[in-house]
Amino acid sequence: MAPITEQSARPLVISGPSGSGKSTLFKKLYEKYPGKFGFSISHTTRQPREGEKDGVSYYFVTREEFLKLIDENAFIEHAEFSGNMYGTSLKAVRSVGSSGKICVLDIDQQGVRSVKKTDLNPIFVFIKPPSLEILEKRLRDRNTETEESLQKRLGAAKAELEYGETPGVHDIIIVNDDLEKAFANLEEFLKSKYDL
Numbered sequence: 168m169a170p171i172t173e174q175s176a177r178p179l180v181i182s183g184p185s186g187s188g189k190s191t192l193f194k195k196l197y198e199k200y201p202g203k204f205g206f207s208i209s210h211t212t213r214q215p216r217e218g219e220k221d222g223v224s225y226y227f228v229t230r231e232e233f234l235k236l237i238d239e240n241a242f243i244e245h246a247e248f249s250g251n252m253y254g255t256s257l258k259a260v261r262s263v264g265s266s267g268k269i270c271v272l273d274i275d276q277q278g279v280r281s282v283k284k285t286d287l288n289p290i291f292v293f294i295k296p297p298s299l300e301i302l303e304k305r306l307r308d309r310n311t312e313t314e315e316s317l318q319k320r321l322g323a324a325k326a327e328l329e330y331g332e333t334p335g336v337h338d339i340i341i342v343n344d345d346l347e348k349a350f351a352n353l354e355e356f357l358k359s360k361y362d363l
């Protein structure tokens with residue numbers, strides 16, 4: 168057990184418009200530093216699927232319990248998808264930190280605003296596409312979205328970029344132009360903040 172005086176690592180918040188390359192960059196990072204990063208377990212009101220264990224895949228709670236947690240300000244962010252509620256609790260994030268891993272939170276502008284109101288004191292990294300045109304091309308080439316969902320993402324991208332570039336919001340803005348260069352930038356920055 169780590170001594171209780173030991174500080175757990177600050178969580179790492181990644182944000183950036185959909186298609187800016189968050190998953191691509193961070194997948195490389197997790198592969199290079201296995202065991203260094205961790206993810207919080209979310210709460211959900213949906214039914215467990217076969218093989219899913221409470222406290223492992225999710226914390227499975229009733230709608231009443233979920234609403235109570237919202238009232239208690241337990242969540243950094245929560246949302247409803249197809250009739251089920253999902254949330255990231257502060258406690259779940261802290262628990263990753265106490266296990267000795269850096270808790271990575273991939274969240275949008277609302278999540279960033281919300282996490283700034285907590286005492287989690289994360290490191291904020293913003294992943295920026297080289298341009299909106301390139302962002303659109305990458306999203307189209309990814310071939311994962313319907314035209315409707317693509318337009319929704321592109322619409323949200325402008326506001327994400329505007330907020331992301333507001334001075335003081337992020338600790339670093341990484342332009343994901345050349346992937347290897349962007350990764351080198353990210354790695355160098357994280358090494359200056361964490362013991363990787």
Ligand SMILES: Nc1ncnc2c1ncn2[C@@H]1O[C@H](COP(=O)(O)OP(=O)(O)OP(=O)(O)O)[C@@H](O)[C@H]1O
Pocket residue numbers: 183184185186187188189190191192305306308309343344345346347349
């Ligand atoms: N530097 C790069 N150069 C060219 N293509 C890239 C680069 N980085 C990522 N891509 C490609 O762009 C697409 C979007 O990247 P990715 O899925 O990582 O974005 P994301 O920010 O995680 O998106 P979402 O928020 O929707 O999950 C992917 O198809 C990926 O392979």
